[in-house]
Amino acid sequence: MKVMDKWVAEFFIRCQKNPRVSPTNLLSALKFRESAGDCSYLKKSSVLREISDSLIRGNVAEGTLDLLETLEKLHRGSVLTESHKFAYCWTAVECTVRLMWPLSASEGLYGDAVERIWTKRIGVLKERGSGLVSEELLKWEADLRKAVEDDEVYKRIRESNVRYTAVCFLNQLLKEQWAVLGSCSLESVAQRMLLKSRKAVDKGTRRLDEGEKENGEDNRDVHGVECPQHAAEEEEERTMGVQEQEHEPSLDEGDKMVARELKDFLLEIQRQMDPSSTRQLQEPNNANITPPQPSRSVNRTGTSGQQQDSASENRVRPHLPTPEPLNVSPLKKKRANPAPRRIKKFWTPEEVAVLREGVKEYGKSWKEIKNANPEVLAERTEVDLKDKWRNLLR
DNA sequence: GTAGGGGTAATG
DNA sequence: CATTACCCCTAC
Known part of the structure; x- marks a missing residue:
């Protein structure tokens, strides 16, 4: 089994809030064997x-x-x-x-x-x-x-x-x-990457200040590159970002901060990447820290003023969106940007039966009921259970 | 997390 | 039009 497989497997295994991943299935799918070494x-x-x-x-x-x-x-x-x-x-x-x-x-x-x-x-x-x-x-x-x-x-x-x-x-x-x-391997690697890139950013900006005089050229070193490595790893970490904050009991404050930043970072990438630009983002990052290379600017979104390319151009830092105005007035009805409505799906008899059994067993602890029947109720939220129960009583 | 009121959209 | 599922908000 490849190292990456192990990391991914470990990550999924540790995601306790993902009821669809069974460690047994996962390990057998990855051809995990008893003899698999360390x-x-x-x-x-x-x-x-x-x-x-x-x-x-x-x-x-x-x-x-x-x-x-x-x-x-x-x-x-x-x-x-x-x-x-x-x-x-x-x-x-x-x-x-x-x-x-x-x-x-x-x-x-x-x-x-x-x-x-x-x-x-x-x-x-x-x-x-x-x-x-x-x-x-x-x-x-x-x-x-x-x-x-x-x-x-x-x-x-x-x-x-x-x-x-x-x-x-x-x-x-x-x-x-x-x-x-402790932290899972994928997370540790992410932390190391982030810390490394932060150091590089510090170094890069300092160099920028000094370098202005000695090196007036356009092409500056690209120390500030935050190196998202493999696409696979990217993918994993993006999916993990959301869950990460909640489930990992061993996270200390520092780790949480890193996890948050990582999440922002990955969300930003997700936002900026359409499938066609995905490749562009992966490639220049092999140009890592060791041999300082001339900036190969990625040229996103057609920015024409190429004068201040260098670090800030290649780095994919989270650009926080303009905050939505707060809904101060209680009369204001609509939310800023509501999530699209889910497609209406009628409850199957099985789901209803499971709900009935659940209420019998756990009372109105919707979360417990859902946790007890993760497969059947996979597409229902706790609120859905509550609403459905209300409907059933009507 | 949950309850409950009330709104909206889809469906028959 | 009634019913149903989903959503939003507020209060606890």
């Missing part, structure tokens, strides 16, 4: 994302145990965090306790669950000396086994709220692990 960050991102997705869907199941075990393997022998151990322990407990719906241990599937999870699965962990086998886990094992025979213990455990604790530990684990992973 992709541990990619694998980790993928596992974390899977855990995160299942939490969003409200699933704390045996699949989560698989993921936590995989995560342990990816740490390759380094010491596990407490939250990892606790998350595993409480998830295992939850997977068992959820089968305690009958009033007695002798009915239902509880005994099977103890066998499957605690004897087999955790038995394997014990054999290989896994760090996931904590004291807490062993205590729980004893209790849960006791509950198979002792109805009193069974009832006591049955009434405890294990799920909540499991979710808390899983969230804690995710938070820690995302923080450890």
